[in-house]
Amino acid sequence: MGERNDISGLLSFIGRETIWGDRMQDVVAEHLMPALEEFEIDQDDLCELLGEQWTGVLWGCGFEDFLGQRYEEGNIVDLYLKRRGWKETALNRAYFAALRDAPVSLYEVSEVQPGTSMVLHDLLSEAGPVTVREKSATRTLKQWDRIAVRVVPERDHHVISGALLPFRAEAVNLLFAGLRDALKLKKRDALRLTRDQLLGCAPIFTSAWLFIEIDCALTPAEPQFTNSDGDDVLFHDLRYPLASGVTQKAVAEQLDRVKGFLPEGPKFWNWLAARKGRGGKAGDGIMLDTQMEGATVLGSVELKGKTLFVTVNSAERAAKVQTLIGAAAGDLLRSPLTTIRTVDQLRADQRSERPGKAADEIPPEIARQLMRDHLDKHYRETLDAPIPALGGKSPRQAVRTAAGRDKAIDWLKMLENRSAGHGEGPIAEYDFGWMWSELGLEGHRK
Numbered sequence: 448m449g450e451r452n453d454i455s456g457l458l459s460f461i462g463r464e465t466i467w468g469d470r471m472q473d474v475v476a477e478h479l480m481p482a483l484e485e486f487e488i489d490q491d492d493l494c495e496l497l498g499e500q501w502t503g504v505l506w507g508c509g510f511e512d513f514l515g516q517r518y519e520e521g522n523i524v525d526l527y528l529k530r531r532g533w534k535e536t537a538l539n540r541a542y543f544a545a546l547r548d549a550p551v552s553l554y555e556v557s558e559v560q561p562g563t564s565m566v567l568h569d570l571l572s573e574a575g576p577v578t579v580r581e582k583s584a585t586r587t588l589k590q591w592d593r594i595a596v597r598v599v600p601e602r603d604h605h606v607i608s609g610a611l612l613p614f615r616a617e618a619v620n621l622l623f624a625g626l627r628d629a630l631k632l633k634k635r636d637a638l639r640l641t642r643d644q645l646l647g648c649a650p651i652f653t654s655a656w657l658f659i660e661i662d663c664a665l666t667p668a669e670p671q672f673t674n675s676d677g678d679d680v681l682f683h684d685l686r687y688p689l690a691s692g693v694t695q696k697a698v699a700e701q702l703d704r705v706k707g708f709l710p711e712g713p714k715f716w717n718w719l720a721a722r723k724g725r726g727g728k729a730g731d732g733i734m735l736d737t738q739m740e741g742a743t744v745l746g747s748v749e750l751k752g753k754t755l756f757v758t759v760n761s762a763e764r765a766a767k768v769q770t771l772i773g774a775a776a777g778d779l780l781r782s783p784l785t786t787i788r789t790v791d792q793l794r795a796d797q798r799s800e801r802p803g804k805a806a807d808e809i810p811p812e813i814a815r816q817l818m819r820d821h822l823d824k825h826y827r828e829t830l831d832a833p834i835p836a837l838g839g840k841s842p843r844q845a846v847r848t849a850a851g852r853d854k855a856i857d858w859l860k861m862l863e864n865r866s867a868g869h870g871e872g873p874i875a876e877y878d879f880g881w882m883w884s885e886l887g888l889e890g891h892r893k
Contacts, residue, residue, distance in 0.1 A: 454510075456534060457543065460527050467523055474516060475509030478650045482657035486665070496664045505653060507610030511597060512649040514547050522547065542601060546608055549597040550645035551652050553614065553622065555860075556592040557893060561585050567598060567607075568893070571626075571640050576893065579605045589867035591860040593619055595652045612656045615663075616861075622655035672790050675720075675743045675833050678761035682788040685765065687755040687772070687780040695750045701776035702748060708771075709739070714750040718759075718768060719743065738828035748772075755780060822877050826862075830885060834858060846886050856891050859883060 461467045483489065494502045514524050524547040532540050554567035558578075565585050568576050570593070577598055584607065588594070597608040614622065623638060629648055632638065640648070672680035689698060695714065702708055708716040720743040737744040746759035746768055757772065759765050769783065830842045836858050837845040845851035845858075863879050883889045 453539065456531060457524075457527055460531055461523060466520075470516070470518065471510065471513045471523075474513040475506055478509040478512065478653035479505060479657065481650075481654045482661055485658065486661050488661070493661070497660060501660075504610050504612065505657070507608075508551070508595075508612065508649070508653045511546060511551070511608055511610050514543070515550075515646055515649075538601075542599065545599045545601065546597065549599050549608065550642050551595055551597050551649050552640075552645055553593060553595050553619065553652070554598070556588050556594060557590055559585050559588055559590060566893075567594075567596075571638060571645065572642075573639060577605050579607050581607055584611060588613070589864055591864040591867075595622075595656065612652065614656060615659055618656050618659040621658060622652060625651045625655055673835065674760050674764070676761070676763065677835065677839075678763045680760050680790055681762055682790075683757075683759050683762065683765035684786040684788070685757040685759075685769070685783040686786075687757070687783045689753045689755065690779055690781055693779045698750060698755060698776050698779050701779065702772075705771055705775045707745070708748060716748040717744050718746040718748060718771075720745055738832055743832065757783070819877065822874070826879075826882060830882065836861070842882075842886055846888065852888065855886060856888055859886075859888065859892075 461471055479490070479493075483493065488496065490502065493505075514522075516522065520526070524543050528535075528540055528543065535543075552572060552574075553570045555570055556565055556567060557576075558564075558566040562582050562585060564578055564580050565588060566576050566578050579598060593614045594611055595614060596611040599606050599608055626632070626638060626640070626648055627634070627636075629651060630640070630644060674680055689695070699713060702716055703710060705716075707719050707721055709719050710716055717739055719739060745764055746757060748768075749756045755772075755776075757768055759768055765785070772780070832841055833839045834842060834845075837851065837854050840851065842855050842858070845855045859879060859882060862882075866874055866877050866879070880889070880892070883892045
């Protein structure tokens with residue numbers, strides 16, 4: 448008589464009576480219409496914008512909500528099981544009854560066993576972690592993903608319902624704001640909802656997801672990069688021609704005296720931040736930062752032939768380094784020529800300069816080890832670097848307070864989640880466990 452998730456009989460029953468069909472459509476509309484009206488699109492536009500697979504999931508969000516609704520005539524699941532339940536298997540009858548009573552909530556994913564199971568942590572109630580059996584979703588979900596779904600008990604285990612929405616960080620924030628507004632909660636109030644509150648707020652989950660996904664589809668966001676000062680990343684290449692008759696040695700002698708210029712050979716200097724381990728204002732976006740001897744590398748300075756080459760990654764740093772160089776060796780140099788490149792332009796330049804595949808290309812296993820070593824070095828330096836997401840503090844500084852520890856936990860989860868999203872390879876396989884231990888947070892990695 449069908450499998451557990453075979454809803455054809457229930458749908459057929461709903462369609463026989465206009466009143467129930469209309470009620471179902473009203474609930475589905477409650478989930479979809481706020482976003483559709485806000486963006487002035489219809490359901491056909493939504494299908495084209497997000498893809499047909501998502502329109503089915505979104506309909507499922509409304510349909511599952513409808514199954515839990517109580518009307519004067521009763522509940523549609525109760526009515527169906529009473530009149531037609533004899534046609535369903537015992538497993539299907541139990542599933543419909545459990546789905547009727549299961550509220551949607553926001554869960555954090557962990558301990559994913561692809562094709563088998565995953566552990567879900569409810570972020571909106573006091574319920575403990577639950578292991579669910581699941582085949583298809585566990586093949587795409589990654590550690591620390593956040594999803595809106597209904598967890599349904601089934602005999603001696605749990606499963607998830609068919610309507611699953613993966614939530615971006617922006618959608619999570621919008622959902623939390625919507626729930627606080629709907630329940631009239633203050634910011635200081637813990638966002639812990641009862642089962643009845645979750646059942647009543649189901650459309651807010653769909654709306655929050657839709658508002659963010661539609662907005663992203665209509666206006667794809669370019670990644671924003673900042674440096675450790677919080678400045679927008681814009682690479683500046685300055686070329687100072689040496690003045691007539693000036694030697695490299697004369698310029699080098701002056702640059703050796705500049706505070707913050709650390710020599711790395713007779714013709715190359717790393718420009719380091721004056722304060723080690725300290726950053727400026729916290730910026731938004733992805734932070735690009737390099738550390739050396741515990742200090743942030745602000746740029747590089749190099750003498751080549753009759754030219755002094757300076758590279759920095761923001762307009763603000765370009766202005767500062769020009770002041771330093773001008774004060775130290777201004778009379779030895781001519782005015783600089785400046786080339787400005789975005790991150791994308793820099794990547795394009797690097798690709799065009801990359802030679803074709805060489806016969807002695809590094810073996811894959813060596814390349815993977817080199818990448819792991821690079822990631823180890825990068826993340827070890829990151830533990831002492833200012834992080835915008837941590838309010839400009841380093842991870843080691845942040846974990847000294849309770850509020851900082853919470854931010855550090857969220858930051859580590861974000862790192863792991865983004866890394867896992869790279870598919871296959873050393874980045875996706877990278878084990879962040881040592882960072883949790885290094886910060887004394889291993890007990891929170893569940």
